[in-house]
Amino acid sequence: xxxxxxxxxxxxxxxxKDDDLLKELxxxxxxxxxxxxxxxxxxxxxxxxxxxxxxxxxxxxxxxxDREMEVxxxxxxxxxxxxxxxxxxxxxxxxxxxxxxxxxxxxxxKVFASEFYIQPLKGNKLERKHxxxxxxxxx
Ligand code: ZN
Numbered sequence: 280x281x282x283x284x285x286x287x288x289x290x291x292x293x294x295x296k297d298d299d300l301l302k303e304l305x306x307x308x309x310x311x312x313x314x315x316x317x318x319x320x321x322x323x324x325x326x327x328x329x330x331x332x333x334x335x336x337x338x339x340x341x342x343x344x345d346r347e348m349e350v351x352x353x354x355x356x357x358x359x360x361x362x363x364x365x366x367x368x369x370x371x372x373x374x375x376x377x378x379x380x381x382x383x384x385x386x387x388x389k390v391f392a393s394e395f396y397i398q399p400l401k402g403n404k405l406e407r408k409h410x411x412x413x414x415x416x417x418x
Contacts, residue, residue: 284315284402294393300324300353301366301386304395308364313357313397315405318366320353322393327372329382337414341385348372350393351379357397358405358418365407 290311294303304318325347330339355368370388371381410417 282403282405284400286398287401288399290395290397290399292395292397294322294390294395296391297325298390298393299386300388300390300393301368301384303390304368305364305366307395308357308366308397311397311399312364313399314359314364315400315402316357317398317400318353318355318357318368319396320350320368320370320393322350323391324348324350324372324393325389325391326387327370327389328385328387329370329372329380330385331382332415334413339383339385342380342382343387344372344380346374347391348374348380353384355384356405357399358407360407360416 327344330341333340351371351373353370355366368384370384371379373379405418407416407418
C-alpha cells in the first residue's frame, strides 16, 4: 500500500518540563487540527513508559523507567482514529551509559526537555481501522 501526500508548512516547538510527552504532543496536533503528518522529537525525560506488542497475545506489554534518560530519537505519524487526530510514535531512550531502550511511546512519559518537529501532510485522510491479521488499529 502506498499513499501520496504533499508538504507545506512545518512546525517546531518545545514542551515544558513535567509535561506528559504523548498527551502534550496530542494537544498540539489537535489544536492545529493536523490530521495527517510526521512527528519527530528529541530531548530528555524524567521517567518513561514504553510498550512492546506481544504478537502471540495481541496486546501491549508496558515497561516503566523511573529515571532520567535522553530521548535519542522519537518518530511517529499522525492519522485519524475515530475521527480524532492520533499520534503513533516510537521512542529510543538512552541511560547514563548510553545503553538504549526503545518501544511504543505511551502516556506516562514525563518531559524534562523536549524539542519537536511536526510536518503536516496534505492529501487523502489517513484513517485507522481494525486490522484482523494483527489485531491492531492500522491505516
Ligand atoms: Zn507502535
